[in-house]
Amino acid sequence: MAISSSPSWAPGTAIVGKWRGNRYIVDRLLGKGANGIVYLVHREGRREKYALKIGYDTLDLQSEINVLTSLQSREKSREHRGGRAKKPSRPAYLLEADDDQEGGFPFYVMRYVQGSPPHVFLRRKGRSWLGLIGLKLLDRLCTLHECGFVFGDLKPENIVVSDYGEAELIDYGGAGPKGRSVKQFTEWHDRGFWNAGSRSADEGYDLFAFAVLCLRLLDEQGLKTAAAGLPQTRSVDDLLKLAVRLPDRGLSSWLKLALKGGFPSSREAREAWKTRVYRAGREAMRHDRVATPGWLVGAFVLSLLVLAATLYWMAGF
Numbered sequence: 001m002a003i004s005s006s007p008s009w010a011p012g013t014a015i016v017g018k019w020r021g022n023r024y025i026v027d028r029l030l031g032k033g034a035n036g037i038v039y040l041v042h043r044e045g046r047r048e049k050y051a052l053k054i055g056y057d058t059l060d061l062q063s064e065i066n067v068l069t070s071l072q073s074r075e076k077s078r079e080h081r082g083g084r085a086k087k088p089s090r091p092a093y094l095l096e097a098d099d100d101q102e103g104g105f106p107f108y109v110m111r112y113v114q115g116s117p118p119h120v121f122l123r124r125k126g127r128s129w130l131g132l133i134g135l136k137l138l139d140r141l142c143t144l145h146e147c148g149f150v151f152g153d154l155k156p157e158n159i160v161v162s163d164y165g166e167a168e169l170i171d172y173g174g175a176g177p178k179g180r181s182v183k184q185f186t187e188w189h190d191r192g193f194w195n196a197g198s199r200s201a202d203e204g205y206d207l208f209a210f211a212v213l214c215l216r217l218l219d220e221q222g223l224k225t226a227a228a229g230l231p232q233t234r235s236v237d238d239l240l241k242l243a244v245r246l247p248d249r250g251l252s253s254w255l256k257l258a259l260k261g262g263f264p265s266s267r268e269a270r271e272a273w274k275t276r277v278y279r280a281g282r283e284a285m286r287h288d289r290v291a292t293p294g295w296l297v298g299a300f301v302l303s304l305l306v307l308a309a310t311l312y313w314m315a316g317f
């Protein structure tokens with residue numbers, strides 16, 4: 001069923017599931033996209049917040065639900081194996097799916113991810129946080145790949161970073177099974193746009209998009225200029241040049257490999273990121289934290305000299 005006009009729900013509205021009977025109260029609108037509208041909600045009588053997505057198209061929504069169901073069951077079995085069956089470490093990927101009792105609109109309820117997009121986060125906290133954010137994102141991609149899916153449309157708008165640097169993927173509308181064609185992509189992040197490979201859903205496709213994401217976060221102007229080139233001359237070399245320009249050698253070499261499709265799997269890419277980018281960045285952060293700025297050392301020496309001169313002068317009396 002395709003929905004031409006979806007309902008606009010005001011805060012306080014109760015959405016009642018037709019089949020399962022659960023009631024969700026709308027707190028506010030979170031956002032609108034090509035595939036649906038997302039609201040912040042809570043279950044009636046409970047405090048936990050969730051994101052509820054109402055879709056424009058039942059089939060599109062169902063494919064997102066399939067991905068979230070796989071992630072959910074994988075997380076469950078992982079926690080079960082780890083002996084944490086009683087208390088899940090994170091809220092569920094997917095709480096439930098149902099149709100709205102009133103209008104029959106399909107919806108699903110997922111974990112609410114609170115935070116800001118990565119470019120906003122990095123502007124506030126500093127670029128050295130890219131190592132941690134990247135590691136968390138690669139964790140999410142590895143999990144998704146191990147479930148047999150590829151994310152597809154990896155871009156800043158589909159990432160939320162919490163205040164502690166936990167990065168989460170939102171919007172699984174572009175995700176699909178490995179081996180098929182990528183169904184939803186965004187020009188700059190798309191391997192095909194750069195004539196750097198096919199649009200078939202493989203792990204390397206997401207790693208390529210991830211590498212472009214890093215370039216975009218660190219050198220958006222450079223990426224914009226490169227993307228303005230003629231479609232027939234545009235190539236991965238344009239991106240490699242941007243990667244070479246980065247001052248962080250470890251990051252630069254990681255990006256080059258990802259852009260060239262050199263990682264055999266996302267798991268290996270993640271391990272390489274951890275040693276070459278994340279750990280190296282952590283060392284730099286630690287150093288920044290303990291190193292005393294030069295001006296402070298100068299001011300301290302000056303105050304010692306003033307003190308010595310004062311004592312000398314007083315001793316003369």
Ligand SMILES: Nc1ncnc2c1ncn2[C@@H]1O[C@H](COP(=O)(O)OP(=O)(O)OP(=O)(O)O)[C@@H](O)[C@H]1O
Nearest residue numbers: 030031032033034035036038051111112113171173
């Ligand atoms: N789980 C979530 N937690 C918090 N906010 C969310 C969540 N899911 C979606 N949002 C917000 O709702 C907006 C729209 O959701 P979403 O991106 O899933 O819709 P879409 O129709 O698939 O969008 P697009 O046109 O980008 O494909 C997002 O940009 C984000 O701001």
